[in-house]
Amino acid sequence: MASKFDVSQQKGLMAFNGFMGSKSYVEGFQFSPADSEVFSKMAGCPDAKKAPHAYRWYVHIAAISGVRGLSSGAAAAPAAPAKKEKAAKKDKKADKKAAKKPAKEDDDDDFDVFGDDDEEEDEDAGKPKETRAEMLERLKKEANDRLTAKAAKQRTMVAIEVKPWDTEQDLNQLWKKITTEIQQDGVKWGENCHLVEVAFGIKKICMSFVMGANNSSDDIIEQIEALEDEVQSVEMTSMNVL
Numbered sequence: 001m002a003s004k005f006d007v008s009q010q011k012g013l014m015a016f017n018g019f020m021g022s023k024s025y026v027e028g029f030q031f032s033p034a035d036s037e038v039f040s041k042m043a044g045c046p047d048a049k050k051a052p053h054a055y056r057w058y059v060h061i062a063a064i065s066g067v068r069g070l071s072s073g074a075a076a077a078p079a080a081p082a083k084k085e086k087a088a089k090k091d092k093k094a095d096k097k098a099a100k101k102p103a104k105e106d107d108d109d110d111f112d113v114f115g116d117d118d119e120e121e122d123e124d125a126g127k128p129k130e131t132r133a134e135m136l137e138r139l140k141k142e143a144n145d146r147l148t149a150k151a152a153k154q155r156t157m158v159a160i161e162v163k164p165w166d167t168e169q170d171l172n173q174l175w176k177k178i179t180t181e182i183q184q185d186g187v188k189w190g191e192n193c194h195l196v197e198v199a200f201g202i203k204k205i206c207m208s209f210v211m212g213a214n215n216s217s218d219d220i221i222e223q224i225e226a227l228e229d230e231v232q233s234v235e236m237t238s239m240n241v242l
Contacts, residue, residue, distance in 0.1 A: 186212030
């Protein structure tokens with residue numbers, strides 16, 4: 001999706017501006033590597049009047065990325081011409097005196113869209129500036145870390161059917177044995193089960209468990225099948241991410 005816009009060109013930037021008319025992010029509803037990819041291709045901050053949606057998105061992604069000191073692009077107004085020759089000479093002398101003093105930084109040349117105060121700027125003055133390549137690498141790492149953290153919290157519900165060997169087995173007792181003896185960190189068994197008739201009076205146990213991202217449903221099924229004197233077979237019927 002991100003690769004379809006050549007935002008380095010004016011035509012591609014305007015197409016991207018229209019695309020972002022009702023969006024906060026390039027893909028989905030949260031910051032992703034797709035935003036980093038488009039951001040890295042832009043030569044600078046889009047014009048707020050010509051491309052307001054692209055400008056809004058750019059400032060937002062810059063804030064997430066920690067980019068500071070975006071140029072406002074405002075041009076300084078030209079000075080009014082002197083009305084009298086005497087005033088012109090006076091101004092010339094003043095210019096010579098000003099030339100001997102260190103030039104004072106023009107506050108309008110560097111507009112901080114994030115509203116940082118002078119104290120924060122002083123704290124950052126001694127820190128090395130982040131290169132564009134370093135910034136892109138950091139953005140990709142942060143996006144991958146967020147995806148990894150989300151996956152680590154993922155929980156999955158698995159439904160299984162356990163078939164016994166004959167009709168004389170106590171299936172409630174077998175269910176209790178399975179949920180008591182087969183334990184793993186991150187696995188939680190359902191609080192109950194129900195019995196469904198298969199054929200010729202034989203019933204099967206329909207039960208479930210919830211597991212984490214580091215657990216394996218195959219391992220749990222193999223442990224149940226290891227109870228070979230009591231279990232004929234185990235079949236997984238569904239798996240749903242919570």
